[in-house]
Amino acid sequence: MAGFALRLPKEARTSALAIGALAFVTIAGAWIFESLGYPPCDLCLEQRDAYYVGVPLAVVAFTLAGGHADQRLMRALFWLLALIFAANAVLAVYHSGVEAKLWQGPTACTGALGATGGGNLLEQLAKVKVVRCDAVQLRVFGLTLANWNILISAALAALAARAGLARA
DSSP: OTTTEEEOOHHHHHHHHHHHHHHHHHHHHHHHHHHTTOOOOHHHHHHHHHHHHHHHHHHHHHHHHHSEEEHHHHHHHHHHHHHHHHHHHHHHHHHHHHHTTSSOOOTTTSSOOOOSSHHHHHHHHHHOOOOOTTSOOOEETTEEHHHHHHHHHHHHHHHHHHHHHOOO
16 A cells, blocks of 8 residues: 555645645635625636635645645646636636627626516616626736636646646
């Protein structure tokens, strides 16, 4: 059994730390923008899920890499992180396309608002503030937050995949 418990190289710990830190800073940035008056749309909220799962997984990978962890388990964790963030990059591409009006987004936050009657519409509007997925609320250095999420999620996926390919 001792043959399966290997001390992984320092790079595994560094990779896990880098992934966790970048993911945490990204989600913290989203929370800060929200607190400054930029509420997230439905697609933005969906994109946050990768960070809510990815940060704790990176912490687990960091912790396990510091001890005697099974190399297969470490690789599986890094590949899981890579898949999570690659899928999130794809979702961010979809969201960016919705923002650019290249394709239709979810009916809950894009397109025309429908109602069965005038009074019903006014009641709906009084109760719910819909943040549109197809309207850009903020650009940072010329890119929307969905655009930034493509770049960040792709970088996180690449870091995790690189760590998953590393040899002990």
